[in-house]
Amino acid sequence: MAKDSFVPEVVILRLPLYIRALTQMSTEGQTVISSKSLGDRLQITPAQIRKDLSYFGRFGKQGRGYKIESLVAELTNILGLNRQWNSCIVGVGRLGKAIINYPGFVPEGFKIIYAFDNDQSKVGQTVNEIKILPMNEIKAIVKDNNIKIAILAVPATIAQNVISDLVETNIKAILNYAPIAPKVPNGLIVRNIDPVLSLQSMTYYLD
Amino acid sequence: MAKDSFVPEVVILRLPLYIRALTQMSTEGQTVISSKSLGDRLQITPAQIRKDLSYFGRFGKQGRGYKIESLVAELTNILGLNRQWNSCIVGVGRLGKAIINYPGFVPEGFKIIYAFDNDQSKVGQTVNEIKILPMNEIKAIVKDNNIKIAILAVPATIAQNVISDLVETNIKAILNYAPIAPKVPNGLIVRNIDPVLSLQSMTYYLD
Numbered sequence: 001m002a003k004d005s006f007v008p009e010v011v012i013l014r015l016p017l018y019i020r021a022l023t024q025m026s027t028e029g030q031t032v033i034s035s036k037s038l039g040d041r042l043q044i045t046p047a048q049i050r051k052d053l054s055y056f057g058r059f060g061k062q063g064r065g066y067k068i069e070s071l072v073a074e075l076t077n078i079l080g081l082n083r084q085w086n087s088c089i090v091g092v093g094r095l096g097k098a099i100i101n102y103p104g105f106v107p108e109g110f111k112i113i114y115a116f117d118n119d120q121s122k123v124g125q126t127v128n129e130i131k132i133l134p135m136n137e138i139k140a141i142v143k144d145n146n147i148k149i150a151i152l153a154v155p156a157t158i159a160q161n162v163i164s165d166l167v168e169t170n171i172k173a174i175l176n177y178a179p180i181a182p183k184v185p186n187g188l189i190v191r192n193i194d195p196v197l198s199l200q201s202m203t204y205y206l207d
Numbered sequence: 208m209a210k211d212s213f214v215p216e217v218v219i220l221r222l223p224l225y226i227r228a229l230t231q232m233s234t235e236g237q238t239v240i241s242s243k244s245l246g247d248r249l250q251i252t253p254a255q256i257r258k259d260l261s262y263f264g265r266f267g268k269q270g271r272g273y274k275i276e277s278l279v280a281e282l283t284n285i286l287g288l289n290r291q292w293n294s295c296i297v298g299v300g301r302l303g304k305a306i307i308n309y310p311g312f313v314p315e316g317f318k319i320i321y322a323f324d325n326d327q328s329k330v331g332q333t334v335n336e337i338k339i340l341p342m343n344e345i346k347a348i349v350k351d352n353n354i355k356i357a358i359l360a361v362p363a364t365i366a367q368n369v370i371s372d373l374v375e376t377n378i379k380a381i382l383n384y385a386p387i388a389p390k391v392p393n394g395l396i397v398r399n400i401d402p403v404l405s406l407q408s409m410t411y412y413l414d
Contacts, residue, residue, distance in 0.1 A: 016407035191405035198398035200223035
């Protein structure tokens with residue numbers, strides 16, 4: 001299955017949800033699933049699911065549904081998830097420490113292997129077996145270790161400056177926990193983890 | 208400005224981003240903004256921004272851009288953010304405690320006022336001045352205090368069961384930190400805070 005030259009980003013954003021739901025259904029004992037059942041689970045229309053998957057070729061047979069195991073394997077392959085992705089974290093305050101200790105990353109193939117902070121009093125300390133390094137070493141370390149993912153857990157006031165520094169490294173993807181709308185150049189992907197934005201997108205429906 | 212009877216959810220999801228970016232631009236000293244500048248900041252096309260705003264009436268004048276202050280005020284009003292929203296949290300483990308202590312909610316009008324846990328050893332303890340209550344009190348408390356928002360910070364294994372309990376309360380919106388694809392009935396909104404899904408939606412572009 002070849003990667004299509006252009007798949008809309010909204011489609012790529014849904015694929016991890018499909019994997020998550022399909023994996024759960026598999027643990028519940030299901031082996032085959034219709035686009036309707038998957039859609040019901042995710043509050044997405046069956047037509048949308050079929051269209052999303054059609055970007056990547058033919059899955060399943062008309063009227064027979066999808067084999068969960070092989071669909072998960074295909075989606076995992078499409079997203080490049082059949083390997084380990086090493087990352088670094090920038091900012092080791094309360095939030096950064098919680099992220100380093102979060103047990104959900106490693107089982108999914110994401111491993112934080114370096115931590116950076118510009119606070120000299122933190123440099124040299126260890127959090128969950130990861131030694132905190134000074135920010136001025138990030139460029140060399142990211143390059144030498146071919147790290148493409150950075151997790152940003154610095155205060156909002158300095159987040160944009162740190163992103164500007166990361167642009168000059170090999171980092172291509174940033175998971176941003178700082179509550180800002182960062183300016184990023186083309187070629188750098190950012191996903192924001194921002195519970196306030198999520199809350200603000202629900203209140204519209206509550207009034 | 209009347210709320211349109213049907214605004215696509217993707218539009219509602221972008222409005223908080225607009226508020227965030229506009230507020231930042233305002234603190235940077237700007238007073239007027241074009242849809243192009245706002246779009247550049249958010250990696251959204253100007254046409255998309257104009258279309259999103261058109262659901263709610265006319266903003267600004269052709270060719271003159273938007274007045275940031277009044278646009279922020281309008282968007283804040285549309286999303287129902289010109290008031291305080293009280294919420295409760297379910298699950299007061301390491302993650303729940305970090306969420307209760309997160310300083311970003313209150314300045315944005317979101318306040319956690321009750322915490323629930325089914326672990327009897329935690330009940331009665333206090334985290335950031337919030338007393339932990341037993342789960343069997345949630346239904347009455349949520350109703351008596353007209354709480355519509357719940358933050359879910361329980362382990363993945365029990366998250367679906369807790370959501371089923373919440374459905375029977377007045378809760379209408381759930382901010383879910385558990386790494387599951389929850390089944391929810393119509394009328395209940397869920398936003399998932401899930402860093403693994405965000406990471407998985409970036410690796411596609413890195414291979």
